[in-house]
Amino acid sequence: MGRTSKDKRDVYYRLAKENGWRARSAFKLLQLNEEFRLFEGVTRAVDLCAAPGSWSQVLSQKIGSPQGSGHVVAVDLQAMAPLPGVLQIQGDITQLSTAEDIIRHFEGCPADLVVCDGAPDVTGLHEVDEYLQAQLLLAALNIAAHVLKPGGCFVAKIFRGRDVTLIYSQLHVFFSSVLCAKPRSSRKASSEAFAVCQGYDPPEGFLPDLTKPLLDPSYSRDLNQSDGPTRSIVPFVTCGDLSSYDSDLSYPLDLEDGSEPKYTPTHTGPHLAPVPAGLHIEEEGAAGQGDPSPGLRHQHSGHIVPAPGCPTATP
Numbered sequence: 002m003g004r005t006s007k008d009k010r011d012v013y014y015r016l017a018k019e020n021g022w023r024a025r026s027a028f029k030l031l032q033l034n035e036e037f038r039l040f041e042g043v044t045r046a047v048d049l050c051a052a053p054g055s056w057s058q059v060l061s062q063k064i065g066s067p068q069g070s071g072h073v074v075a076v077d078l079q080a081m082a083p084l085p086g087v088l089q090i091q092g093d094i095t096q097l098s099t100a101e102d103i104i105r106h107f108e109g110c111p112a113d114l115v116v117c118d119g120a121p122d123v124t125g126l127h128e129v130d131e132y133l134q135a136q137l138l139l140a141a142l143n144i145a146a147h148v149l150k151p152g153g154c155f156v157a158k159i160f161r162g163r164d165v166t167l168i169y170s171q172l173h174v175f176f177s178s179v180l181c182a183k184p185r186s187s188r189k190a191s192s193e194a195f196a197v198c199q200g201y202d203p204p205e206g207f208l209p210d211l212t213k214p215l216l217d218p219s220y221s222r223d224l225n226q227s228d229g230p231t232r233s234i235v236p237f238v239t240c241g242d243l244s245s246y247d248s249d250l251s252y253p254l255d256l257e258d259g260s261e262p263k264y265t266p267t268h269t270g271p272h273l274a275p276v277p278a279g280l281h282i283e284e285e286g287a288a289g290q291g292d293p294s295p296g297l298r299h300q301h302s303g304h305i306v307p308a309p310g311c312p313t314a315t316p
């Protein structure tokens with residue numbers, strides 16, 4: 002077993018092939034779910050930037066099925082091969098029409114969960130790539146603001162670059178809890194992580210509008226800061242049990258006992274309190290300073306109004 006960062010076909014790639022996942026990213030969502038129980042009580046989920054579709058596969062297995070009550074809507078610029086139980090929209094997440102299409106597919110009912118594993122084409126220039134990723138995340142947040150129920154959850158890929166604290170501040174405007182999580186299947190060498198935002202709770206009077214910058218000063222005021230006393234420092238959580246495979250190691254095709262590598266999901270408890278064995282938690286942002294969450298609270302407002310017959314939101 003050796004360490005390599007060049008081995009693109011790592012153990013998760015092989016496990017994905019063996020288990021019929023369309024991409025190794027499936028394990029990232031599975032490991033995030035093990036930690037945060039993202040799918041509990043979810044009947045409507047939106048997968049933004051979904052192609053080739055491994056996150057949609059996970060969502061359809063966990064919450065949706067052709068016969069079941071769950072509904073999954075997947076959106077991507079690219080066409081995607083059909084998946085049972087997943088309704089697909091070929092569209093751009095920066096467009097208002099995409100949010101409207103999603104709402105139409107849910108027949109006016111709000112979503113419980115919005116996930117986004119979106120990635121723009123990489124330029125190789127770190128700062129440009131981080132900026133583009135942040136813009137995509139904000140586009141996803143904008144869609145979430147149109148479709149998410151109060152108390153709903155939003156998970157999005159983030160690059161932990163220099164200005165990530167500003168994004169955390171922005172997310173804190175809309176969610177009561179914001180964390181940064183790194184699944185074990187995400188390579189350590191990559192600055193990729195996932196913002197896990199729970200408790201959708203936009204500022205009073207906020208009306209989702211893709212034409213308006215999210216950070217309207219009337220909603221965010223002092224929060225739009227990447228430094229200073231009101232900056233957001235969020236907890237950083239690694240997820241996926243330590244006994245699960247490490248994406249930065251290579252493993253033999255056959256294990257010593259002759260068996261093939263297998264992914265064994267673990268079921269760690271709710272995040273942060275108490276800290277499950279094998280979890281490493283540290284602060285993300287400005288290390289070691291202050292309260293990790295400024296504890297913002299706003300009155301619910303500006304959500305889409307549930308259509309008659311939609312279940313009441315359970316935060």
Ligand SMILES: C[S@@+](CC[C@H](N)C(=O)[O-])C[C@H]1O[C@@H](n2cnc3c(N)ncnc32)[C@H](O)[C@@H]1O
Pocket residue numbers: 023024026027049050051052053054055056057076077078079092093094095118119120121137
């Ligand atoms: C890393 S892949 C997603 C992998 C997917 N989560 C899976 O598990 O199969 C990133 C995707 O983001 C999509 N994407 C990038 N910008 C987008 C945009 N503005 N609107 C919709 N999709 C976008 C790309 O087309 C690409 O398919």
